[in-house]
Amino acid sequence: METLKLKIVSIVLSKIFKKALDLKEHIITQADSLFCQFGIKSITMDDIAKHLGISKKTIYLHFSDKNGLVVELMRMKMEHQICDMDHSFTNSIDAVNEVFFAVTHMRQMLSKMNPVLFYDLQKYHSEAWNYFVVFREKKLFGVINNNLKRGISEGLYRKEINIDILTWMRIGQIDTIFSQTTYPADQFSLTTLMTEVTEHFLYGICTIKGLKLINKYKHVTEKD
Secondary structure: OHHHHHHHHHHHHHHHHHHHHHHHHHHHHHHHHHHHHHOOOOOOHHHHHHHHOOOHHHHHOOOOOHHHHHHHHHHHHHHHHHHHHHHHHHHOOOHHHHHHHHHHHHHHHHOOOOOHHHHHHHHHOHHHHHHHHHHHHHHHHHHHHHHHHHHHHOOOEOOOOOHHHHHHHHHHHHHHHHHOOOOOOOOOOHHHHHHHHHHHHHHHHEOHHHHHHHHHHHHHHHHO
16 A cells, blocks of 8 residues: 555656656747847846746746756757767768758758857856857767768768868868858858858868769758
């Protein structure tokens, strides 16, 4: 009898915990939508509560303040990016195809993002920004570096390229896309910049065999 009571209590607590987690994820997802559209600084906790149709007090049950929400959001987004990159590698046919896979994922994310978001993140939320820095210097560096090695072994990238230099060059290209200082934000969308800069990078490192694949995958992407 006592065991049955414990099981019932455990089930009830499990449902309550799951409901709380679901609400927390819902708050993060909806806050992300607002931040991507308007930037982080201009959105208040009142705005988020109104958008969700819940009280601000309910939000504070899950997050100590706006910064805590942004930190948790950034942690979750970086985890999703890691999953997307792993998916791109696992499901790609070759190194060039892997890059196009990754860019497709990035385009989907960037199409909903206001360029000012990264500026706000870096200036006002250093702890959250650090998640991106760690992701950039560890996961992103490793993925690009391994892709270059893969491309060379497959005969798609020129074997004489300096892998480490090209890895940092590629990271630098990605940084400039988000910086808002190199490309006028009112003239070029983030998705256009990502596509053009990536293709330029590939055209510079590919062999003739690799160049043919760029045109092949580019055509498929444009059709999609």
